[in-house]
Amino acid sequence: MVTLLQIPTVTLPEAVAPWLAVIALGAFHGLNPGMGWLFALSRGLQQHSEKVIWVSLLPIAVGHAAAIAAVVVLVFAGLQWISLSALRWLTAVLLLTFGFYKLANYYRHPRWVGMKVGNRDLFFWSFLMASAHGAGLMLVPALLGLADAHGGAHSGHHMAVSGSGNLVLAVVLHSLAMLLVMGAVAWIVYRKLGLAVLRQQWINFDLIWAIALLVVGAIALYIALAH
């Protein structure tokens, strides 16, 4: 028991904050009706099958994970070419720029697919939604934090190798958190609240999302300044 507990503590990060951020953002993304749970729910209702709801969540989560992974690859590639500190500045600028853009255009979404979709459609839809709304970008400051914590004192090669494992773990944790929250929300709406909740409690998540991008951007700016 003791040894079992000790194994993870060996790899557990010293800096917990980036990990918490990765998971919390997963939960936040899962909460957004525009990211998937509502689509899964409507498919289940349309086909009179609760199972369809749960099955639909999987390709959505994988599509989301793919979108995050694409950003991880970009971050990882970036770390090979430019310094961490430059990447921090770049992230802050991108987040704030995109955040202000979304604040002005929070209501715009990509147009794709219709209501009759298969798993592949759901995967691409989720990938597209996550990418177009900057879900991965929102995660970059946390990813950089992980890379930093594990790279040690700016030793390039070491950082790249050990950081990559953590970045993969981050994608997995983020997507699991997202899947869990999507499932929980879909379950609560399906079993307890009913569809009426859509018209009563559907707060403007698009606007909250834009604000979240700006908040994360501000934090990224703070980190960039602090280093």
Next chain:
Amino acid sequence: MALWKPDPSFYPSAKMAMQAPPERHAYVAALNTGGGKPDAICVVDLEPGSDTYSQVVHTLELPNIGDELHHFGWNACSSALCPYAPHPHLERRYLVVPGLRSSRIYIIDTKPDPRQPQIVKTLEPETVMAKSGYSRPHTVHCGPDAIYVSAMGSANGDDGPGGIFLLDHFSFEVVGPWELDRGDQKLAYDFWWHLAEDVLISSEWAKPSQFENGLVPEDLLANKYGHRIHFWDLRKRKLKQSVDIGAEHQMLLELRPAHDPTKHYGFAGVVVSTEDLSASVWTWYRENDEWQMKKVITIPPVPADEADLPPALKPFKAVPPLVSDIDLSLDDRFLYVACWGIGELHQYDVSDPFNPKLTGKVEIGGIVAKKGHPKKSWPLLGAPQMVEISRDGRRVYFTNSLYSSWDDQFYPEGMTGWMVKVNTDPDGGMRLDPDFFIDFGTTRVHQVRLEGGDASTDSYCYPS
């Protein structure tokens, strides 16, 4: 500016929308013929107990003459809750009002004061035609991802294909034509969809040259008006299947799909059969992945004295029923059928969409009968035409004008505009409301839109 909660008039399902509060006012398209006065959008007070109940409380005159208002619609509706492109914080606020003759589109804001709407944007005909490729805009539907508008003609001439174009939800600019592959579809009129099935359905009236100067009798007798219905892939914007219901069934107009997204059928009205002057209603349904049409209601013509008939009908010695509009209640239970020739509004129980049962009838106006209203005595010209049902299904409103030049052919004595109301029983049956009669005088009235939505505006992505 931004809403934090969804527009309260958006409902996930049609069943929930039936619980909506009663409408307090209606917007009515009003047209003035003869070139002297512009058309208008009239606001009618529908709040019982109000001092101005059943009166026009405001008239928004348009700045141009000769637009010929016909159909119009809301910028946004319950389809905004659809899960693949949700934007629930749009507002049902703007009326999108096309001029069928001018090809101009007005965007009218109902928000600051719903009873004093104002024009906030005008899409001039040149812009509409250049960007959409079409002219003579007609039906407006609020889609999940854009505002869809059907058009009767092409931009560069009278006889090019009519079709559908998109308006941006937020800027109201024309996005462009909707179709990517129209197959052999040429004629256009109404359209609607089964959103949950990614199917769009469109119908056929005629080319602009076949209606703008009146019905062309030779074309009608040669069966040259529309008689096909088209089923499209809404996602791929491609024509999938056309069904020809028979050339004698002339003018396949209004399309009313079931509101419940788990039901895959709907109703289409046909104006006249050149074989026996009857009118009909058809049900579309899917069988082995193919769409089929079945005639479910036939309304026979009424024999008449030649002397009582307008010149166009004298040779036939009968009045054709002329089904010009149909409308389906939100519970998919009652279908209302306007018979503009004989002056009747029929109510059918369509719980079984293949076996409609006549459950109610209202008689008013008509080419020969000219039947009066408790508030307006015989002879009353015009007849039930554009029908609108309240969301709860308890009130039905209708107006009497079809299209300026056609009004003059069938009611040559000079039709005046009026709007009436019918009260319905929840289990079938209906009566004219004896106190509700709005006389618009020489102004003619067409489509009615109700505050918060009605039975021919919203589409729902969640089952009832």
